[in-house]
Amino acid sequence: PGQSVIFVLIGDTEVQNDVAPEDAFQPSEGIAVTIRSGANIRSGPGLNFNVVGGAAAGDELLADGLSEDGDWLRVAYNERVAWVNRAVLAEDPAMDDLPTLTSDLRTPMQSFRLRTGIGSPACEEAPDDLLLVQGPEGFEIDLTVNGAEIRIGSTIAMRYIEVDGQVLLEMIVLDGTLETIGPDGETIVVTTGYRITANIDDEGIIQGTFGEPEFVGTDEFTSDFCVLQNFPSKILNYAVDLDCPGDPEPTRVPNVTTNNTSNIVQRTATRSEIPGVDCSAFDRVGPADIRATVETLEWTEAPGATEYELVFYNYEGNVAQTFRTTDTSYTVNIGEVPTGGQLQWEVRAYKDGEYACVTYRSPVITRGADPNEPPGGYPTESDFxxxxxxxxxxxxxxxxxxxxxxxxxxxxxxxxxxxxxxxxxxxxxxxxxxxxxxxxxxxxxxxxxxxxxxxxxxxxxxxx
The missing domain is CATH 2.60.40.10 (Immunoglobulins)
Structure with missing residues (x-):
């Protein structure tokens, strides 16, 4: 499916391409674009996406596509997919010839149908029949599997299982995350060590939606299943590291759902995009109410991070002002931050200048007035x-x-x-x-x- 996605078929496993040749998207070879002014590089085509780095005037990037509104170009940045605003680029007529990248585009094998056997493998030293799917480290990839839309930023094992006489499609997150749609239409993020299942018909097409994530204990993995860790590095994008029998029970990172159902806990931050930073408990602490006076905003530590960036958004949802610190708190006069009457805030974590993750943004806060009389009393009417x-x-x-x-x-x-x-x-x-x-x-x-x-x-x- 492009973008260096690896499929490893193990045992009795078949994968059928569901993207017709005439419908398959053929990516552009790309063009060189030049930064005309210092620019932020973002994880997606919009100001609401995270800043993953920057580029200076005169820097060149390779661009291969346009956002749907034509205002952003997809570029290669530090060996990952990123986006840059067209307004900061030296104008080039060739930009108009780049393909528009929409969410419904599919490259060959980006939509596929999976079938695996059910039962014990013929080889006792191999895991059960399954498909191992792994994207490039640090990237998220959209796939359509047996009719279901998913997004992976991880290593996933997919297979058929039988429960009470019913054949189900099971997906286990071995590393990273998987996003899909839950039974009530909510987006569910499944994290490492959890699985989801869905009913399938005789053709393997998923019926309905996936159920809620379930934790997979190490007792459910045989030692033979852990041979996945021994796959040669040249086969995979990166090594598979499983929690196998005899290993300590892993710390469970909560799964995320947009409607916060009773048995799924809201995650507080995005997963780290670089090694060495643990964002699993990274979160805003407070305060919940903010006034136009001096306030101290606090957050929890992201172990491994060397610097944090406190980001304020104005009433329109645009970045109003940012502050850098190495501490887990920052004191600022909110009245001097140009947010208008309403604001939101978040905190980004960095390691040695490289972006790692960001807390989820606060709800919209109506900024209260400063309850204290300013030094020297309230100002008289100004002619300014x-x-x-x-x-x-x-x-x-x-x-x-x-x-x-x-x-x-x-x-x-x-x-x-x-x-x-x-x-x-x-x-x-x-x-x-x-x-x-x-x-x-x-x-x-x-x-x-x-x-x-x-x-x-x-x-x-x-x-x-």
């Missing part, structure tokens, strides 16, 4: 005013008046989803223009003496 306009679709023009003669004026806004703090000048009045890429939303003008004015939402740049 300011405005901004988009002058040529790729530049903002700022103007201000009513400031103190020695005030320094600063503008804060978001460009390509990233917070910008721009010094405009000094003086009681003035103007300043500055090139932008994709500004969408409001902003603020601030004086060094503490006055501020809110700028109305504006669209300027590639979105203008």
């Amino acid at each position: 005013s300011g405005s901004w306009t988009c002058i040529d679709n790729f530049a903002l023009a700022f103007s201000w008046s009513g400031a103190e003669s020695d005030d320094t004026i600063t503008a804060r806004y978001t460009d390509i989803g990233e917070p910008v703090s721009l010094t405009l000048g000094t003086g009681s009045s003035g103007s300043y223009s500055y090139s932008v890429y994709d500004v969408s939303g409001g902003g603020t003008l601030r004086t060094s003496s503490g006055q501020s004015v809110t700028l109305p939402p504006i669209t300027c740049g590639s979105g203008g």
Whole structure:
């Protein structure tokens, strides 16, 4: 199915391609694209996806496709699939010729039908009849198996089993995670050491949906099954490491479901995308209520991480401001973070500068007023005013008046989803223009003496 997905057929196992030749997607060989301004590289085509790295002006990346809206390009970054905003790239007409990558595209064998035998294998030193499926380490792959849509970021064992006379399709997560749809339409994330099963008809097609995940104890694996650990490295993308008889019972990482049913616990963070960082208990601690004053935000440790990034999102869901720290807490004046009246926050973990994982984002929080009177009392009515306009679709023009003669004026806004703090000048009045890429939303003008004015939402740049 492309993207270096490995299939290992063991015993009495058959796999049939369900992607017709005329429907199979043939990936582009790709084109070289050049970064024209420092850019974030993200895990998906949107500002809501995690930042996995960055690129500097002049860097070249290999791109092979466009997002459905045409605003993002899929690129190869540090030997993984990633995405970059088109607005930060030097324009190249060849970009328009790249294929649009939609969720329904399938390469050969990305949709397949599996059949395995039921019962003991002919070879006593081999595991039961099964299909071992393994994606590249650190990648998630979409597959259609016997009619069911799944996403794996892991190593999965698939096989037929018989329970009370009924043949079921079983999937066991040997490493990483598997995502599928549960009985109530919810998304379920199955973690290492758990399995899911589904009823199948005489043709092997899944009937209904998978049931809820069940833990698989080491007593259910025979020592012969653990020979999977001995597969030559040249066969697999990475070694299989199982919890076999005699090994300590593993720590159970909770499974995730969007509706938080009674017997499935909500996971608190994404799994680590790099080795050496344990994100299984990484979580926001609090506070739950946030006011426009000095607050200390806390989170649990992600063992192995060397740095954390506290990220605030504004009322539109765009990144408002970020802060880096090596501690598991950070104290910040929330009133100075340009989120507007509502905000969300999350924490990202890094190891030696490389992104590992992120906590799930907080619910939307309505920012409360500062209950304390500021030093020197409440300010009197200010004559300070300011405005901004988009002058040529790729530049903002700022103007201000009513400031103190020695005030320094600063503008804060978001460009390509990233917070910008721009010094405009000094003086009681003035103007300043500055090139932008994709500004969408409001902003603020601030004086060094503490006055501020809110700028109305504006669209300027590639979105203008």
